[in-house]
Amino acid sequence: MDLLRFLPLMLEGAWVTAQITALALLLALVMGFTAALMRLSRYRLLRGVATVYVEVFRGTSALVQLFWMFYVLPHFGVNIDPFMVGWVALGLNIGAYGAEVIRGAIQAVPKGQYEATIAVNMTRWQAMYRVIIPQAIPNMIPPWGNLSIELLKATSLVSLITIADLTFRARQLNDRTFETVEIFTLVLLMYLAMALVITAGMRLLEHYTSRGLGRGGI
Amino acid sequence: MNIWDWEFAWRIMPLLLDAVVITVYATVLGFAFAAVFGLVLALMRRSHRPWISLPTVAFVEFVRSTPLLVQIYFLYFVLPEFGVLMPAIVAGILGLGLHFSTYCSEVYRAGLDGVPRGQWEAAVSLNMSRYRTYRDIVIPQAIPPVVPALGNYLVGMIKETPLLSSIAVVEVMQQAKIIGSETFRYIEPITLVGAFFLVVSLVAMMGIRRTEAWLRQKVLGSH
Numbered sequence: 001m002d003l004l005r006f007l008p009l010m011l012e013g014a015w016v017t018a019q020i021t022a023l024a025l026l027l028a029l030v031m032g033f034t035a036a037l038m039r040l041s042r043y044r045l046l047r048g049v050a051t052v053y054v055e056v057f058r059g060t061s062a063l064v065q066l067f068w069m070f071y072v073l074p075h076f077g078v079n080i081d082p083f084m085v086g087w088v089a090l091g092l093n094i095g096a097y098g099a100e101v102i103r104g105a106i107q108a109v110p111k112g113q114y115e116a117t118i119a120v121n122m123t124r125w126q127a128m129y130r131v132i133i134p135q136a137i138p139n140m141i142p143p144w145g146n147l148s149i150e151l152l153k154a155t156s157l158v159s160l161i162t163i164a165d166l167t168f169r170a171r172q173l174n175d176r177t178f179e180t181v182e183i184f185t186l187v188l189l190m191y192l193a194m195a196l197v198i199t200a201g202m203r204l205l206e207h208y209t210s211r212g213l214g215r216g217g218i
Numbered sequence: 219m220n221i222w223d224w225e226f227a228w229r230i231m232p233l234l235l236d237a238v239v240i241t242v243y244a245t246v247l248g249f250a251f252a253a254v255f256g257l258v259l260a261l262m263r264r265s266h267r268p269w270i271s272l273p274t275v276a277f278v279e280f281v282r283s284t285p286l287l288v289q290i291y292f293l294y295f296v297l298p299e300f301g302v303l304m305p306a307i308v309a310g311i312l313g314l315g316l317h318f319s320t321y322c323s324e325v326y327r328a329g330l331d332g333v334p335r336g337q338w339e340a341a342v343s344l345n346m347s348r349y350r351t352y353r354d355i356v357i358p359q360a361i362p363p364v365v366p367a368l369g370n371y372l373v374g375m376i377k378e379t380p381l382l383s384s385i386a387v388v389e390v391m392q393q394a395k396i397i398g399s400e401t402f403r404y405i406e407p408i409t410l411v412g413a414f415f416l417v418v419s420l421v422a423m424m425g426i427r428r429t430e431a432w433l434r435q436k437v438l439g440s441h
Binding site: 055056058059060061062063064065067068071072075076149152153154155156157159160167170171174180181184185187188191192195196 | 221283284285286287289291292295296299376378379380381383384394395398404405408411412413416419420
């Protein structure tokens with residue numbers, strides 16, 4: 001059957017998609033936490049920088065950001081390989097959305113918890129990483145799950161900057177074999193499978209991180 | 219070569235603005251489709267007949283979990299195999315519309331769930347048909363509270379229109395790439411496109427916040 005003939009190239013593409021998703025997600029987490037904490041900072045400058053980052057990356061389209069890094073950065077003598085442009089651009093984009101999720105989750109921790117950390121004379125950093133953030137994390141996991149799916153879907157854009165991801169392979173195989181229906185159906189199903197894996201992973205993570213916080217039923 | 223050439227930026231502006239018309243056109247038609255079909259999906263999902271509601275749930279989840287770009291390719295390359303030929307812009311608008319209709323259907327679902335149970339019971343006690351209950355009682359109360367959420371997806375859709383460049387629709391992103399490949403200057407066209415999207419989203423977000431405040435006031439005022 002033809003589908004079996006396509007499979008090796010498609011799996012290669014799916015592996016590239018998975019790598020870009022994972023790297024971009026890591027970058028997004030770092031950027032998201034940094035920007036969220038900066039937006040909650042006492043210092044106006046830090047708040048301002050983080051706000052500009054969040055608004056610019058949420059306000060301009062992901063594809064425009066990708067093309068900007070791909071076509072414009074070389075003009076400044078910055079030559080990054082397309083693969084890195086791909087995950088960096090998507091990581092920065094999703095990180096901007098993630099920052100708002102994290103900020104929301106941190107602000108949703110009851111005010112009494114902050115007051116208690118002051119009462120026991122914790123520093124602001126201690127309060128954040130020992131009391132506030134551990135309680136905020138279970139709240140951020142469901143929206144981060146959605147963002148991860150958005151990210152997975154957005155990785156298809158990297159096919160437009162010459163990276164051989166799953167979508168790129170689909171177009172390549174389609175141009176060569178014209179087995180259009182089979183190829184695109186199979187690719188959509190492969191994306192669905194990856195999305196289901198992410199959803200399942202996030203459920204586990206939510207269960208794991210909310211242990212010992214006295215949430216939900218027994 | 220200087221970094222930013224204002225004269226060049228000024229010269230390409232009319233070309234980009236012409237392409238903005240296509241971007242806006244695709245967004246308006248795509249969103250109109252998404253808003254209407256999304257409501258249809260939300261109602262189908264609530265159907266008491268499992269052979270209607272289950273396929274709807276599957277369709278919504280499937281479309282929401284797979285990339286819009288591949289869906290656009292699917293419409294553009296696969297449908298002609300079944301004899302459905304359409305221009306690239308139509309495939310693009312249909313792709314945007316279908317993709318966002320699934321998001322809109324979730325928004326409507328929240329709105330429909332938010333209508334108090336008593337409204338349904340009152341409709342039943344007045345012997346209204348299910349169709350009339352939806353049309354005259356439930357839907358008019360379900361939609362206004364979710365308008366801001368729909369607005370968010372409208373902004374989301376504008377930012378996805380550059381994907382149409384991948385099937386050679388000359389919207390603003392494609393125009394910028396064409397200018398770039400002809401002049402070897404990418405910085406001005408692509409940055410201008412980014413600025414365009416930034417301005418549109420910031421203005422739209424302000425509009426949505428206004429609408430939200432206005433709706434809140436209206437609801438509070440009516441009680």
